[in-house]
Amino acid sequence: MADPKRWRHTGHRDAVRTALWLLARVEHQPGPCAPITPAHARRIETVGPGAADRVERALDIAxxxxxxxxxxxxxxxxxxxxxxxxxxxxxxxxxxxxxxxxxxxxxx
Known part of the structure; x- marks a missing residue:
């Protein structure tokens, strides 16, 4: 059985699973994935706030x-x-x- 912590792009976007997978990487949780690099962390810090803002606007919660x-x-x-x-x-x-x-x- 596949490890549920492993995330593979299957051609279908699933925002919830993607967000949880990314959160686990950012929090350095153990799993079958390589740790994020400092460059990845900087990219997430740059892109994350804008993505969160777009989600809040789309859901009308901001x-x-x-x-x-x-x-x-x-x-x-x-x-x-x-x-x-x-x-x-x-x-x-x-x-x-x-x-x-x-x-x-x-x-x-």
Whole structure:
């Protein structure tokens, strides 16, 4: 029987098993795999935070705030807040208007 700690790419992506395999390598857990090198560790440190951010955004579990390019008619910047399962809300940093998916709520 194959050792479940050994991971081979079979052409199908399985994010959970891949993440667990990588975590075991990073934590230097014993297994049938070669230890990661310092270069591998640096690469994981570089790529990991961006990957985690993309997963959180895809699952809508991260709080997000962005300023959109189009300004409010008053000329102020429009900030959009959302994530963590909440309905997105936009507000103007100039006049204080607030928008939701349903439309304009009014001034703050």
């Amino acid at each position: 709080s997000q705030r962005r300023t959109i390019e189009r300004p409010c008619p008053c000329g102020g910047a429009i900030d959009v807040h959302g994530g963590e399962g909440r309905t997105p809300v936009a507000h103007c940093t100039g006049c204080g208007h607030i928008w939701t998916e349903g439309g304009l709520l009014g001034a703050a």
